[in-house]
Amino acid sequence: EIVLTQSPGTLSLSPGERGTLSCRASQRVSSNYLAWYQQKRGQAPRLLIYGASSRATGIPDRFSGSGSGTDFTLTISRLEPEDFAVYYCQQYGSSPPITFGQGTRLEVK
Amino acid sequence: EVQLVQSGAEVKKPGESLQISCRGSGYSFSSYWIGWVRLMPGKGLEWMGIIYPGDSDTKYSPSFEGQVTISADKSISTAYLQWSSLKASDTAMYYCVKAQLSSFHRAAFDVWGQGTMVTVSS
Numbered sequence: 001e002i003v004l005t006q007s008p009g010t011l012s013l014s015p016g017e018r019g020t021l022s023c024r025a026s027q028r029v030s031s032n033y034l035a036w037y038q039q040k041r042g043q044a045p046r047l048l049i050y051g052a053s054s055r056a057t058g059i060p061d062r063f064s065g066s067g068s069g070t071d072f073t074l075t076i077s078r079l080e081p082e083d084f085a086v087y088y089c090q091q092y093g094s095s096p097p098i099t100f101g102q103g104t105r106l107e108v109k
Numbered sequence: 110e111v112q113l114v115q116s117g118a119e120v121k122k123p124g125e126s127l128q129i130s131c132r133g134s135g136y137s138f139s140s141y142w143i144g145w146v147r148l149m150p151g152k153g154l155e156w157m158g159i160i161y162p163g164d165s166d167t168k169y170s171p172s173f174e175g176q177v178t179i180s181a182d183k184s185i186s187t188a189y190l191q192w193s194s195l196k197a198s199d200t201a202m203y204y205c206v207k208a209q210l211s212s213f214h215r216a217a218f219d220v221w222g223q224g225t226m227v228t229v230s231s
Contacts, residue, residue, distance in 0.1 A: 001171070035217035037154075044204055044224055045154065050217035057219075088154050092215050097170035098144075098156040 002027050002094050004101035006087075012109040019076040021104045023089035028069050030093030036065055036074045039103075040085045048087075049074060076106075084108050111135040113143075113205050113222035120228045121195050128191040129225045131205030138186035139163040142208035144218065145179060145190045149201040157203075159214050160188060168214060195229045202226050 003026040013019055023034070032052040037045040047056040049065035052072055062077040076083055089101040116130045131143065144159035158169040162181040169179070181188040188205055203225050206218035 033215060033217075037218075039154075044221040045218075046221070047209070047217055047219050050209060050219075056217075090154075090156075090217070092217060095215050096156075096158070096168045097172070098159075098215075100154040100156065102153045 001097055002029065002091050002099050004089050004091060004099055006089060006101035006104045008104060009102075010105045010107060012107050013079055014109045015079050015081055017079050019074075019079055019083070019106060021074040021076075021087055021106070023067075023072045023074070023101050025070040025072075025091060027094070029072075029091045032068050033091060033093030034065075034067070034072050035090045035092065036063075037088045037090065038083075038085050039088065040082075045088065079106075081108075111207070111220050113207060113220055115203075115205055115222040115225045118226040118228070120230070122231055123195060123197055123229055125195050125229075126191070126193050127195055127227065128189050129203060129227065131188045131190075131222050133186045133188070133207065136207075137211075139183045140211045142212075142214040142216070143181065143188040144206045144208065145177075145188075146204045146206055146218075146221075147201045148204065148224075157190070159208070161212070161214065162186075162188065163212075195227075197229050197231075199227060200229050 036049040039045040145157040147155045157173040162183040178191040205222040207220040208216040209219040210216040
């Protein structure tokens, strides 16, 4: 089973700043099958990024994904008020099981 | 519009059985894997398992195999998650999810149901 470790656990930033979230895998993620999700309080998660760097339909271009192998990054270029939420990475290259990271909470500083 | 609509919140006692449902619409239900994801209070997302409604091929996470049963009825575009004997530790929000790619279970989840809250308490 591939274990995903996200850092930091909590990230405190102000609107307009750049946010950088990390996801590290315990083994190489096959075919860079790595996704990022955003979950706001009281809502279901939403797919942001798949294949490590492809934006899902309707996702603003301030969200970008990068990385390969075992190290992946989600970057939010300029934080909007609606971006403060919990973010999860997920690998789906090795299944079963598909695994998620423990999440990064992005909060207003 | 592609949608997954889940059944409503449940309150059960330990030892009771339960089945929750997830109805897909707006796409070819039989052709896309449907999975289930658990979110326990204060915890992160956990993948439970996934089913291909076309032929009912099912894959489980080792953490959930034997604890739950995933099934689907393609004739009514509905997937199910079932417990035979609930425990207090099953208290959580459960989401159904649609795989992004047709016929491929190694895919991101592009559509999520609204979630079904299950509370197990004596």
